[in-house]
Amino acid sequence: MRRLLALVVLAALVGAVWGLFVPTAEAIWAVYYLKVQPGTPKDDPGVLTCGWHSGACPNDASRTAIDWDDYGGSTVYWRSYLFMQYAQHDTVVARGYSTQYDTAICYRTRVRVVHYLSGQSMGRVYYTHTISNSATVSIKGSGSGWSYSKGSVAAVADPEMTDDCPWGGTHIHQGDDDNYFSESPTFPWSTECNVGMHPPCTKSYDVTASDKWQFYGSGRIQY
Amino acid sequence: MIPLLRALVIVGMLAAAALGAYYGVRLLADEGEVRADLPPGMAPALAEFEASLQADRLKPRLDDAVINDIHVGVDVRSEYGGSGYCNSDTAPPEYTDPAAAKGTELEIPSGLVTAAFREAYSEAVECGGVLIAVERMYNMPPPTEAGVTIDRLRVLPGEERAWNLYGAAERIGPITVGSKKGVVERAIKPPFDTTTIILYEGFGMTVVRADLSVEETAKIAEGLE
Numbered sequence: 001m002r003r004l005l006a007l008v009v010l011a012a013l014v015g016a017v018w019g020l021f022v023p024t025a026e027a028i029w030a031v032y033y034l035k036v037q038p039g040t041p042k043d044d045p046g047v048l049t050c051g052w053h054s055g056a057c058p059n060d061a062s063r064t065a066i067d068w069d070d071y072g073g074s075t076v077y078w079r080s081y082l083f084m085q086y087a088q089h090d091t092v093v094a095r096g097y098s099t100q101y102d103t104a105i106c107y108r109t110r111v112r113v114v115h116y117l118s119g120q121s122m123g124r125v126y127y128t129h130t131i132s133n134s135a136t137v138s139i140k141g142s143g144s145g146w147s148y149s150k151g152s153v154a155a156v157a158d159p160e161m162t163d164d165c166p167w168g169g170t171h172i173h174q175g176d177d178d179n180y181f182s183e184s185p186t187f188p189w190s191t192e193c194n195v196g197m198h199p200p201c202t203k204s205y206d207v208t209a210s211d212k213w214q215f216y217g218s219g220r221i222q223y
Numbered sequence: 224m225i226p227l228l229r230a231l232v233i234v235g236m237l238a239a240a241a242l243g244a245y246y247g248v249r250l251l252a253d254e255g256e257v258r259a260d261l262p263p264g265m266a267p268a269l270a271e272f273e274a275s276l277q278a279d280r281l282k283p284r285l286d287d288a289v290i291n292d293i294h295v296g297v298d299v300r301s302e303y304g305g306s307g308y309c310n311s312d313t314a315p316p317e318y319t320d321p322a323a324a325k326g327t328e329l330e331i332p333s334g335l336v337t338a339a340f341r342e343a344y345s346e347a348v349e350c351g352g353v354l355i356a357v358e359r360m361y362n363m364p365p366p367t368e369a370g371v372t373i374d375r376l377r378v379l380p381g382e383e384r385a386w387n388l389y390g391a392a393e394r395i396g397p398i399t400v401g402s403k404k405g406v407v408e409r410a411i412k413p414p415f416d417t418t419t420i421i422l423y424e425g426f427g428m429t430v431v432r433a434d435l436s437v438e439e440t441a442k443i444a445e446g447l448e
Contacts, residue, residue: 054344054346055318055319055346055347056317056318059318064344095269095273097276097415097416099389099416099417100387100389101372101417101432102300102387103346103356103358103374104348104356104357104358104374104375104376104430105305105306105316105348105355105356105376112415112416114269114415115266116265116266116269117264117265117266118266118366119266119268119269119415120365120366120368121365121366121367121368121369121414122365122368123368124362124368124370134280136273136276161300161301161305161387162300162301162304162305162306162309163304163305163309163310163311163316164305164306164308164309164316164348164350164355164356165316166315166316166317166318166348175344176343177343177344177360177362177370177372178343178362178368179341179343179362179364180362180364180365180368219365219366221366222366
């Protein structure tokens, strides 16, 4: 009986050693958290001219977009903080592709974020009333904290495309089409603060501060 | 009795070996060890896209080409003045409820895209009380997260149809979808970028953009018949 028991233990040991060295096809998942910051030309202060709105400002129908103050030709920046499980500190883990993606009536830039190693999408952000510079932004991440990235993605349009575009002058209308992003409650609704109020309401922020994110996404990347 | 005992021992050994193998593999899957297994560089499909994108940027663009009676090029919409319904002084554009399109030529019916897509956003604009533009965006859940955007634009009778296309000229050409003629801009490599189909309509234009192939994008456009 002891011999039999010894055989079983030996078999288990052989199996364990075999399991350690035989490659596994099991999927590897990495969790990420992405904070998309405002795209204003200045880091500090970035000036909000219309809080969360959908369509015309003011309109509190949903947290779709925020208007940020700007002037024609000024630079629009991608800013983000990214935590990416397993990534070494401040390594490039994603790409942001800036392309022109006009509405039927206005200029608009789209930045699509794609995970570097897997090619999986991590979300899209839009900057209406801007002209894309077709840049590819390298987005850094870290498995031990937040990594900050900044890169120019567009210029503010002036003039707009045609008379069809409803706008009151140069600004960035930064929004998303993403069901998978959360929108920041840090910024006010458009009825609480907009430049058309009497007296006009604007609010200033250090848009590089990690708690001043506009959109927040999370997910899992499969390798 | 002895053969039965032997069989039981063999089964037991196999089970123990399998169990051992399983835990061995689980050990290997520990976070600390996984790092060594991460791919060393960019995903091959993405690397291929980036190389194609860089090559594409060097190729000539269209300034103003007319394909199936639609002007396309890098800045043709500013040149042809848009819908013709709006005027910043007399008929300024205003956002309106997208539901205003229901029952009109600009309606974008629900159910056009498959159940895998979720509607994320819609918008409509009118000038002088005339609905001129409607846009709807959809997306798929991660990891694909391909986006689909549908635009319908009304233009005054006699106005030119025009749409800005920024891609290399060689990716732009004529297309027929159902009974409608139009223009297609093929994606460099979906889903990393977008296929655009512009259809000539009696009222103006329908534009379907999708991070999908031409065939898949055309299927969505065909649903707008």
